Amino acid sequence: MTEILVMLVLLLVAVVATVAVLTRDPARQAIVLAVLGLLLALLFTVLQAPDVALSQLGVGTAVTPLLIMLTVRRVRRGKQEPDEGEPAKAGGDR
Template sequence: MNGDDLLIAVCLTLVAVSATAAVAVREPARQALVLAVLGLTLAALFTVLQAPDVALSQLAVGSVLTPLLILLSVRKVRRRGRVDDKEAGR
């Protein structure tokens, strides 16, 4: 096993661990953060596999945009729930 194969194996292991963690976490806000880590590990894997264009796309969408949209959605749902609770208490 040469150095390249070892690096690919390490990246694949990190992707598997972070993907498992993303599935195991139940709270949406924390899940978004773990999803960002998963996006970073996938971007590293794509870079190692010599696909820099895919890595850049993964970095932008999978590591930044998707977790940000999830966090904003969770925030809006929680805020709307508080407003509904206040209106029901009147």
């Protein structure tokens, strides 16, 4: 029974990892990476590695997608046009 569960979770991990690679939008990719992290944590739990599963749950499911989303937000905010009252920045952010 354990072998079937491992194979099923491995198959799901492979499918979600492929979707993560094929996703072009960084915001959607962060969500897919969070799902991938959750599936990997499940796989580690099934393989009886709870300490690795907890680390994966914290880092792969929460922290990494959050950092990606914050970076995407910052980059998209930086591409917006400046307000009429503000002069345009010369030379970028320094």
